[in-house]
Amino acid sequence: MLSYTGGFVLLAALLHASWNAMLHGNGDRFLSMTWMSIAIAAVSTVVILFTPLPSDAAWPYIVASGLVHIVYNVTLVRSYRRNDLAQAYPIARGSSPLLVTLGAALFAHEAIGPLHVLGIVMISGGIVAIALEGRHVSRKGLLAALTTGVTIAVYTVIDGIGVRLSGGQALAYTAWMFLFYWLMPVLFVVTRGLAALWTPVTAAPMAIGSSLAGGLVSIAAYSIVIWALQSGAMGTVSALRETSVVFAVLIGRGFLRETVSGKRWLACVIVAGGAVCLGL
Template identity: 30%
Template structure:
């Protein structure tokens, strides 16, 4: 499968597959975010997910995929540090603000920085039509955040710090998207990067949150572990999809298309978390989707 994927790089078929993978990652990333914002402590939810995907990835990394080339070890070290910063910022954000308020800001800040980073690092350039699409998408995302900020009444006193942290988290999203795209392109087999990344990345949060585990009721332990295992599978599919998309096609386009996750997040917030979605928010979500369509067809 690896050789087949590599053969599609830079082709029309590769572009179409990257589009599908980016949209799949969008839905799954929204689901992943909601899993961390449920009834459990976001720190423990993330730790349960990380521990699960680290353990699941271990046999694949050690016994299935080719071992990383020597030059990959510094790349893995850099990815580890960046993702630690991202997880700390994300957990602080989700523990302070309503999901439908902070999530759009995180996802809106990320693609703008990622597009700029892809231009500087990979020499990618957007057409004027694609920049228009980015503007439309971002107007919908930040409009949604502004609307939510005005109308959400839960934890009102913590919303401003939560929004500031959401911008920081968005910066980390752009950083890891660009850096990990570089990493998955630096190895011959893309699945080598993915397997080793998940095994290494699964270490930090379980260790960092060790003391918190002793404070949860015993009745919540099994549901939290189950949430972690579910989140691990979602993470494999979501992160794996967007990373493969960045290897097959342009990093900037994949980053922008993934941010249609805001639409899916609003739907999940409404259906699963019981957060209201009215006609104005629906219109703003339509802007997000329209911006993504413009980016794709103006390329």
């Protein structure tokens, strides 16, 4: 992967960890994710008015990815109900790069070199070590986090193939896919009612504002990833993006006051070493 592309993916990693911290830091994460989704869908609605349509071949992937992203949002909220940020986030993110690499090999016929394989293994292994070190993970919590990781891998492979069929319209592809985020407020209203969505706007404006900001950060982060997937190997892009777990540990320690042990810091170094391997 070209160095400037890797740099942008690392920026996406930082942005991704930031919006996950915003989500985790809010008490009602379903409400927070819904308002994040409203911000994402609203921006996407504007973007599609000013961008060309993706090619016809990309549309099945846009639809599939949009639906999988909704499943991802729901499973992520469930995961954060059962685990703190420094645990749930690494399990979800750490399980995806190897799955993405396998999926890319099966469905996109991608092959990567030994050094990059080593980097992916180091990143995945380090991330899982961060999540599991010194902690008891409940079966339900582990299942929720791993389900989130599977959905991450599925939508990454879908988008990796789809954006390459979009006729060079990565921005339009991203915007049309994110239009499906309008389903999140529909789902919220169906389950909790319109008042539960609207009342916090006046009762807790800071929390809603944080969620809207998180949505803007999220769309920026994943737009970078989809852009990188046009030319970069899916497993490599996925693994490099998952270095966001290091940023998540720092955010969890600095802002959410979560405990970080020496072993966890060592695992972060392993993740960083894996990222270096991917950049060589």
